[in-house]
Amino acid sequence: xxxxxxxxxxxxxxxxxxxxxxxxxxxxxxxxxxxxxxxxxxxxxxxxxxxxxxxxxxxxxxxxxxxxxxxxxxxxxxxxxxxxxxxxxxxxxxxxxxxxxxxxxxxxxxxxxxxxxxxxxxxxxxxxxxxxxxxxxxxxxxxxxxxxxxxxxxxxxxxxxxxxxxxxxxxxxxxxxxxxxxxxxxxxxxxxxxxxxxxxxxxxxxxxxxxxxxxxxxxxxxxxxxxxxxxxxxxxxxxxxxxxxxxxxxxxxxxxx
Ligand SMILES: Cc1ncc(C[n+]2csc(CCOP(=O)(O)OP(=O)(O)O)c2C)c(N)n1
Ligand SMILES: [Mg+2]
Numbered sequence: 001x002x003x004x005x006x007x008x009x010x011x012x013x014x015x016x017x018x019x020x021x022x023x024x025x026x027x028x029x030x031x032x033x034x035x036x037x038x039x040x041x042x043x044x045x046x047x048x049x050x051x052x053x054x055x056x057x058x059x060x061x062x063x064x065x066x067x068x069x070x071x072x073x074x075x076x077x078x079x080x081x082x083x084x085x086x087x088x089x090x091x092x093x094x095x096x097x098x099x100x101x102x103x104x105x106x107x108x109x110x111x112x113x114x115x116x117x118x119x120x121x122x123x124x125x126x127x128x129x130x131x132x133x134x135x136x137x138x139x140x141x142x143x144x145x146x147x148x149x150x151x152x153x154x155x156x157x158x159x160x161x162x163x164x165x166x167x168x169x170x171x172x173x174x175x176x177x178x179x180x181x182x183x184x185x186x187x188x189x190x191x192x193x194x195x196x197x198x199x200x201x202x203x204x205x206x207x208x209x210x211x212x213x214x215x216x217x218x219x220x221x222x223x224x225x226x227x228x229x230x231x232x233x234x235x236x237x238x239x240x241x242x243x244x245x246x247x248x249x250x251x252x253x254x255x256x257x
Pocket of ligand 1: 045046047074075076077078079103105107108109170174
């Protein structure tokens with residue numbers, strides 16, 4: 001299971017659009033995670049709209065005096081949408097327990113960062129919202145963990161919201177419909193050197209936090225888990241025709257002439 005409690009089977013049921021998909025009963029696009037019991041709101045396909053949603057959840061936490069925070073991630077391209085500015089401004093004004101992470105992978109599909117914004121650092125925008133801002137190496141899991149933990153603690157101490165900019169690399173094309181040809185071969189080759197999965201693995205091995213045996217056992221265990229989840233999801237039922245009208249505006253399934 002992942003840290004938040006969504007299992008590989010949940011993920012596969014969603015990817016295959018099956019009836020028992022916890023996000024939507026097979027109606028949402030893949031990777032739009034949600035789980036009511038675990039407090040996960042779905043991101044929306046129009047980019048950056050998740051920011052005002054999450055800020056609203058932070059307002060609810062504050063009004064209900066709950067010791068918790070709301071958090072949302074957004075791409076650097078999406079951070080230029082109006083929803084981003086409106087959401088962060090509101091969070092700053094009301095000192096909300098909110099952490100926003102901009103994942104800056106330097107591309108919005110084919111548009112490079114130089115054509116997206118003129119600021120030196122996106123984390124500097126925090127000043128304009130009256131909140132704490134920090135840029136971190138998004139390829140360093142420990143640096144990201146530290147920044148998140150400190151931001152969470154500030155929110156829980158009533159010190160308001162944080163904007164974190166995690167600078168990272170986009171390892172692959174944007175999607176299977178993207179040929180990635182707007183990047184030079186040299187740039188694409190250089191990405192492999194910065195792969196944080198490989199770098200972090202070497203870090204853990206070199207510092208003897210893990211060893212090769214532990215790693216290969218874990219990889220084997222995860223491979224089996226994923227294969228099992230994939231097979232179970234493939235065999236799981238699709239939603240029935242009657243379910244076409246559930247979780248939509250008119251649950252009765254009545255047609256309007
Ligand atoms: C409002 C809106 N405009 C356009 C799109 C199409 N679109 C989907 S992803 C994307 C690029 C987003 O870039 P970025 O925010 O940097 O995220 P990344 O893909 O790098 O994670 C675009 C333009 C969309 N989903 N929503
Ligand atoms: Mg991007």
